Amino acid sequence: MAAGFFQANTVDPILSNVPVPSKLFQQHEPIWLVRFLNASANTFAVNIEVDQNAFAINSRFGTVSNYEPVSDGFHTITVRRASGISNILLQRSFPFSAEQRYTVVLTDNASGGLDMIQVPATGCNTFNYNTGCYRVANMSYSGSSYDVMLYNTHSVVFRGLNYQSVSSYKQAAAGSYQFYLTNSSTGSLMQELPA
Template sequence: MFICPYYSYESFYRMPEIDPISYIRFLNASPNSPAIDVYLNDRRIFKNLTYKSFSDYVSVPSGVYNIKIFPSGNNLNPILDKRLPISAGKIFTMSSIGNYPNMGLLSIEDVRRPKIPGKAFIRFVHLSPDAPSVDVKLPNGNVLFPNVSYKGVTRYLPVSPGKYTLEVFTSDSGKKVLYIPNIRIIPNRFYSVYAVGNVSRDPKLQVLIPLDGNSYLH
């Protein structure tokens, strides 16, 4: 965990305070990748993340970071080497995307927003490298998230708590590619439905539904 001391400066007037600490976690969403290690400024922060695995969140000071991904146990030839800004007071899910060895990195902000009493928030994240744009619907045909393309991240949608079934269709042909029953939604929580895997080959398309950090990180 990275810790940054907080300094306050006195002046004739007080500027609004911005928390200098942000939080990041990592998702390995590359369908055919080996287990990976993630380095931040040449320091390993996440170890042995297999496909579909999420790390815990770690705190980091804001700044520009060098992120490297290696096959687990190897730190000589990175699969990915990228510089990435991390803004102050934010929460991010960093995700490996694409197919190994041509992997990319997608930074997904877990947006902080006021909670609505008695409501939860849900969004959809399209990380399937060979899937076309999709529509996410309820069984009654109501469209929650239309025309979400690869690497697309929708806005959070407020919903009432309860159990939900989602159906995912290709936007162009209307073919159903996913059926997701019995998603349990608890009030005052933020959820992302991550679509990972492939439509045309193994590993097949499926979803991951973690609790996002904006539910409990302050």
């Protein structure tokens, strides 16, 4: 993950615009939607499958797939190299609930292998007109911990965001915001991390 400046726009939250699913299901069958974020710093592309069905092909660091539906229940997610020997690099099962959206994040683990984190999109109720919700996740590297700061006021928005953790939702008025990351233990500005 590149640490530095990033922006959030509360008028158009990421989870509000779900693309039309490409896999069709019977209308009476409950479904969940899943997408994949590749936050692993591997130098090679991977293919991600759900129950042996391809979902993310040639996924590289920083790519996010479209949402795709699958029925609720437990499903096995498999990660393989996209080219060359396609041995299984990682395989895990996750529970999914009907009518929910999930992002499954492919990350690096402390020992140099891969890991997956399931992040439910539980949503945020915005009762006020012209507001939106946002949250952040730290998928950079093992042992990292960041504070997320609002650029123009230098105030802390999220404190002590540890590796593989996801913040709670916060509300903000519609608009564009700039944030930056600092190391939680030192408060120093984080520089671009090598990929």
